Amino acid sequence: MSKVNLENPLIVQGDHTVLAEVESPRYAQARDELARFAELVKSPEHIHTYRITPLSIWNACAAGVKTDQIIGSLHKFSKYPIPEHVLVKIQDFASRYGRLKLMRRDSETLILSANAEPLAEEISHNNLVLPLLAERLSPLTFRIESISRGKLKQALVKIGFPAEDLAGYTKGEELCMEFRNTTVAGEAFLLRSYQNDSVRAFHANGSNSGGSGVIVLPCGAGKTIVGIACMARLQSSTLILTTSVTAVRQWKNELLDKTTLTEEQIGEYSGKMKQIRPITLATYQIMTYRKTKDSNFEHMSLFDQRNWGLIIYDEVHLLPAPVFQFTAFLQARRRLGLTATLVREDGRENDVFALIGPKKADAPWKTLEKQGWIAKADCTEIRIPLPQDIRMPYAVADSKRKFRIASENPLKEQIVKNIISRYKQEKILIIAMYLDQIKSIAKNLDIPVLTGSTSQDKRDKLFADFKEGKIHILAVSKIANFAVDLPDASVAIQISGTFGSRQEEAQRLGRILRPKQGLNRAHFFTLVSADTIEQDFALKRQLFLCEQGYTYSIRDTDREDPNSFLQ
Structure with a gap:
């Protein structure tokens, strides 16, 4: 039994929650170990609350974390003796993984x-x-x-006995491809150590214990490269599903730049073109298209158009429900999910586990930051008062309307101007949920704006101009939540978001985390109306990033001195 050690940061409670004291000198080390087998559920200023769940334990087991390591971590960092029944339950959760096997x-x-x-x-x-x-x-x-x-795997997860799937996979159509030592762009290329580790964990030497699962890496850490490396290891035709035509083009550019694949071997399957080639890139949008609510999904047949040896689900946390349903019938094909966070706002993490596969590897954000693979990020929440003339409309509104009123606080525009002025030498993204808001600010500040209705040609042109330095500020709607390759962006100003979406917060920070020259530093600003429902949701949004070790400094401003947050 653990002894009392008041210098330790953790208190393990009988309901399987774990309290972590943020001010403890051992907090960071304890947090990194907790993140392997528990999920953060609350993160107020001084005490963070984690929860140990069956799924969090099963994902840890699938990633190679042993039961004695989990229990050892809790003993190592706990202030007080751990309730015996919690330790028994952890052992029970862990023992359930693999008691059933599919052959x-x-x-x-x-x-x-x-x-x-x-x-x-x-x-x-x-x-x-x-x-x-x-x-x-x-x-x-x-x-x-x-x-x-x-x-069957879905049902077994629901009843608490996940099956270890060792039934194997179809080899798929053979496709020869290799990585280049020097990219087409003329740069030396070599997989990073954590990328190699991720590929090895997924491939498992070609055994039936590998071949399906999720790789969790921060935005900017090269998830696309890991996906390509898995393709190179398997040497078979691959269907890649991703979030947008922009992401399709980015995948294609990476494949052509870093592998021996030719243009003729890579097809784009989207609204504009329907190419089916040994490597085919499609969007979730086209896969879920149907003419009416009751019609069939016209393009799901793409799953059967070739003998795919691998299906890659990019940004798997955004996988639409219809693709989940079809994936249930694709279990004989190797499946790789790529994501920065396993958090799903629809609560379908169990389905990712059952149908795509368990977490095979992850790399803590702060570890990669220390190694220089992603930028150091300063996260700041700027609290702004509601103007006097909208306080009464806010007071009498329902909760949904309250959130919108607070999100569209007109005083936010002045703060945006101040941040732009302060970081005028940097490349800046302004991100918002509400179209009227982002369009208005973009117009007033004479900034180009990208929304879901922006044509693909215009998107490509603005992204290219941003990368080449012809423009240094972009205003972007929710499309910034998805794969957008803007490697030089170093400042993001979030003026409104989707309620308490943890994965959206992670994706938006990820837009500025690609490594940079010089100080390798990024700045993430979130503008929030003080003492409103928006401030409450901001706490929920920040959960996942707090779990990864990021802290938000809080700055207050007021109408009389809009620069006060810069002090």
Whole structure:
């Protein structure tokens, strides 16, 4: 049993939550270990609250974290003795991972095996699982139809017994490709150590224990390169699904710049063109297109158009529900999810785990920052009072309207001007949720603006001008949440966001984290109306980044002195 050590930062509670004292000198070390097997749920100024869940433990197990390491970390950093039943429950959660195994018997049949007869009895009588069991072959084994593979894994996760899928994958159509030692652009190229580690964890030497799962890396850390490296390891045709045509073009540019693939081997499948080639890049938007709400999804057949050896889900935290549903039937193909955060605002992390695969590797943001692979980021929340003339409309509005009134606080524009003036030598992104707001500020400040309705040609032109230094400020709507390659942006000003979206906050910070010359430093400003519902949501938005070790300095301003936050 742990001894009392009041210098330690953690208090492990009986409800599986863990309190972490931010001011403790051992907090940073404890936080980094906690992040491997617990999730941050609250982050007020002095005490952060984590929760240990079955899914957080299963992801840790899948990433190679041992049960004794988890328990050892809690003992190492806990102030007080840990409740015995919490330790027992952690062991129970961890032991459930892999007690059921899926194996292949032949091309059409799988075997689900349990490690104990009581478990086999339990699942055979469960209403979620029973319809997916074709036949009981022995006290410990069941025959499963191949088509039920994904649905069965979803059901087993829901009842708390995730199956380890060892049924293997189709090899797919062969495709020879190699990395270049020198890019087409003439730069030396070599995979970074953490990128190599991620590829090895996913590939698992080609064994059936690899081949499906999620790689979690910060924005700007080269997730695309990891995806390409997995393709090179497998040497098979690949379908890559991503968030936008801009992201499609970025993937294509990286493939042509850093591998031996030719233009003729890479196809774009989007609204404008429908090329199906050995490497095919498609958008989630086109995959989920249908003429009416009751029509069929016209382009889901792309999954069967070639014998894909790998399907890559870029920004997997944004994977739409219809693609989830279809992925349940694609379990015989290798699947790689790429993301900066496993957080999903729709709560479907279980489906990512079951259908794409568990977390195979991640790299803490602050670790990569220390190594210089991503920029150091200063995060600042600037609190601005509501103008007197909108306080009464705010007071009588419902919560949704309150949030919009606070988000569109007209005093934010002056703060934007002040930040631009202070960082006029830097490349700046201004990001907002509300179109009227971002268009108005862009017009008043004479700044080009990008929204969802901006044509792809204009987007490409503005992105190119920004990279080349012809313009140094861009105003951007929610499209900034998705893959946008602006390597030189070093300042982001967030003037409104989507309620308490943690993954949106991470994505927006990620827009400015690519490594930079000189000090390698970025600045992330969030403008919030003080003492409003927007301030409450800002705390929720910051959760994931706080978990990664970022802290927000709070600056107050007032109408009389709009530069006060710069002091």
